Amino acid sequence: AQTVTQSQPEMSVQEAETVTLSCTYDTSESDYYLFWYKQPPSRQMILVIRQEAYKQQNATENRFSVNFQKAAKSFSLKISDSQLGDAAMYFCAYRTMLYNNNDMRFGAGTRLTVKP
Amino acid sequence: GAGVSQSPSNKVTEKGKDVELRCDPISGHTALYWYRQSLGQGLEFLIYFQGNSAPDKSGLPSDRFSAERTGGSVSTLTIQRTQQEDSAVYLCASSFRRDSPYEQYFGPGTRLTVT
Numbered sequence: 001a002q003t004v005t006q007s008q009p010e011m012s013v014q015e016a017e018t019v020t021l022s023c024t025y026d027t028s029e030s031d032y033y034l035f036w037y038k039q040p041p042s043r044q045m046i047l048v049i050r051q052e053a054y055k056q057q058n059a060t061e062n063r064f065s066v067n068f069q070k071a072a073k074s075f076s077l078k079i080s081d082s083q084l085g086d087a088a089m090y091f092c093a094y095r096t097m098l099y100n101n102n103d104m105r106f107g108a109g110t111r112l113t114v115k116p
Numbered sequence: 117g118a119g120v121s122q123s124p125s126n127k128v129t130e131k132g133k134d135v136e137l138r139c140d141p142i143s144g145h146t147a148l149y150w151y152r153q154s155l156g157q158g159l160e161f162l163i164y165f166q167g168n169s170a171p172d173k174s175g176l177p178s179d180r181f182s183a184e185r186t187g188g189s190v191s192t193l194t195i196q197r198t199q200q201e202d203s204a205v206y207l208c209a210s211s212f213r214r215d216s217p218y219e220q221y222f223g224p225g226t227r228l229t230v231t
Contacts (some may be wrong), residue, residue, distance in 0.1 A: 009156075037222075042202075043205060043207075043227075044140070044222060044223075045207065045209070045222035047219060091158055091159065093159075103175070104149075104159075104220070105161075106151075106160075109158055
């Protein structure tokens with residue numbers, strides 16, 4: 001079964017600085033999706049960025065970018081020019097491309113604090 | 117447009133009582149998921165509905181947990197004879213199945229506390 005590991009329970013960054021959140025996963029599949037979700041105190045899970053495993057190019061969404069290392073099974077999230085509104089729990093998630101598999105696996109999360 | 121909504125926002129119940137949690141998915145979304153998030157943990161998949169197909173119940177932790185989806189829209193998660201370990205945030209998500217990669221839109225969750 002696939003597992004997702006986030007080894008950093010908590011991270012802190014100064015406003016306007018850059019921070020990288022780590023995520024590793026374990027799978028025997030070659031095609032899958034990876035996601036980063038943000039969960040602010042409101043509990044609303046918000047999709048930050050996604051990556052298809054068959055794409056070599058790293059996904060980028062404004063200040064958010066990923067470093068996808070397929071061979072190493074690593075999927076880190078870089079937040080540039082951190083803002084106070086970035087403070088939240090961040091979850092890495094894995095989803096198979098198999099049609100009949102509905103399971104999305106989440107890591108335990110990293111709590112990001114942004115210092116003014 | 118309206119997102120995924122869940123009710124109640126918070127629920128406190130006594131051990132042994134039954135509870136019902138409600139999820140209203142985004143209109144037109146054919147897929148609906150329930151997850152459980154225990155304190156300090158990631159999300160645990162519980163159950164998945166897709167259109168009129170039989171639900172995928174593989175994530176339900178015990179037979180005290182059940183879920184229904186009426187008319188392909190609203191879903192209710194029922195926990196019978198609640199236990200303290202059932203205390204968690206229960207999140208619902210929906211997606212439009214034909215979209216790849218079936219991006220899920222989450223509701224705000226219901227925080228369940230069993231005393």
